[in-house]
Amino acid sequence: MRRTAFITIPALACTLLVSVACAAALGPTGISPGSLLSLPNAWTIIWDVRLPRVIAAALVGCALAVAGTAMQGLFRNPMADPHIIGTSSGGALGATIAIVLFAGAGRPVFAFAGAMAATFAVYFISRKRGKIPVETLLLSGIALSTLLAALLSFLMYTAGRSLHQIMFWLMGGLWNVSWDDVIVALPILVGCAGIYLFARDVNILSLSEEDATHLGVNVEGLKRILLVLSALVAGIAVAVAGSIGFIGLITPHVMRLIVGPDHRLLFPAAALAGAILLVWSDTLTRTFTNDMPVGIITACFGAPFFIYLLRSRMKT
């Protein structure tokens, strides 16, 4: 455990609170504390439009970061992330089915089911003699994501939905978020708390599966629980905000550099950092870029980071 760890978590928590406050104040209509009193609809903008959106962004960012951290530990593979291995595509397809066939009823449930099916499919496709090599994990994730995205586009297209809606599921965005969506997103906190209970087990599992068995970890049971919980939080995140990439990849890496590999610290640090990252990404897009999908922003700094990781792995 590193000395910086104890400062990092409170510092991140404070940063998140400040970020939420700033993000609520920032936007196309600048609202200063003074104008809250003078402008009649200022409260409405803050309370009904911005605050649910900022809180949803924080929850979704937290969900993606925690799911990414859990998957990296679980697969013993630092390239894992809900977007890359197809969990998000599965969730997006599930949500689309709910929209097209059931007029949106049970959207989070369908997203969760889709996310879980996709996650387990990639897990079983890429597993070879108890190991999950980087190459097969990435390739099977890409193959499955491509297939799922095609199915999603097909469903949307034949149902006569606009390109804008297809784009939402493929790239993610928070432009229609209301308080109802925040309520849908709340189980993310339960899922993350559930994952946190297994932090010590993930530490041990990140050595090797056999070693974890020797140390008293029920490896198969743990993997199932973690995959279900990761798919749960990632699936809900997708149901609320579409499939936003790279938050789950970058956050655990950066936090591991700061707090070390111990998941008892890494999970909370990644949760807070993921929330901060998405709150600011979303604020950026709605303030300066006329509300383009936030996935474009995260991909813009996420993809180069991904390439950097791949290159540095090749060197070793």
Next chain:
Amino acid sequence: MKPVEIIDIDVSYGAKKILEAITFHADAGEILGIIGPNGSGKTTLLKAMSRVVARDSGEIRLDSRNLDTLGYRELARQVAVVPQDISIGFDYTVRDIVMMGRHPYIGRLASETLRDVEICDHAMHLTNVAHLTGMSIHDISGGERQRVLIARALAQEPKILLLDEATSNLDVSHQVEILNIIRDLTGKITVVSVFHDLNLAAYYCDRLLLLKDRKVYATGTPEEVLTYENIREIFQMETLVKPHPLTGRPYILPVYTHQSGVGTNRRVHVVCGGGTGSDILQLLHAAGFTVTCGILNVLDTDYGTAMHLGLPCVAEPPFHGITPESLSGLRECLDDADAIVVTAMPIGRGNLDNLRVLLDYRTKPIILYSRNSNSPMEDYTGGEAAAVLADLETRGALRVEEAEELLARLSQGYSGRS
């Protein structure tokens, strides 16, 4: 009540049988070594004991309790495993790794207590890694990492410690250091370890289990298991098995046999003694000569070598002069031999007849072989032996100092007469 009992277990991977009808037990506080050639199922047997690999049939009992009835955490409190080496993907510190050994004792909602910290400190002290506590597991040497893994296993406070060739990636000094640590633990802990190195197994184990082709081939003390016959049968290799001069345990010297075949259909008799003939006996035997030797005292090193190689040897009991019966045995050998080699052996009254008898074989080629011209034959006969040798030389016996030259002379059918 035995700490470990294995009763008639079978293990297979898919359709492939790995272990068949394995039955054995370990006694409390002993080191039991598992040895055998590659692919004989050693590691799988260890994995069956730690329940990483499932059995087809049979039963494993720990302290009379069925292995299958233990929970994951309960099992980890009974049995700890030290793997050969593990690649640790993330940058944990030494203390993080050792503390993982306490996992089976710490509840899901609890965190480690002062007692857990003390147990880890003690384990790190025993394995001499206390000074590495805050270091990254990636920044320490292979030997240190292996000691850290042993500390982690000890932090589990196990009754049984399983080692899977835990030292075979290390150099000799680290192997010995780690095995000494392990041996200091016995009495408190029962150790079952897979060994690759038979000599380390012989030295450190109380008992050995020898596997061959998925089955138990032999069990018992190192002396009982590591016999010349067993090793030849299992590893298909010629060895010399001798008591270690310091420990009395069996010590195995591999014989790097190379069948050149130059000596096929030729007989050579070697007159040697005091260990001066061992290399020649081995060399000629390997080259395909039909070798006989003698007359030797049964306590002589050369006699031991001849027995290991399975060579006919005329021998006498210790401190016994040469009897007429032996002498006629020697004459029979000499009659049949195509050539005779005499090594630079020590000669006293007791074996002088070995030389004298050669004077009767004027027509046989005789080679006087000494490995090193600076160490001539030790003569304890007051010059008599030297006189016989000089006589032999005047009659055409040849002095040779190189093993290669000796081999060349013998295979060319050197006649010795000009």
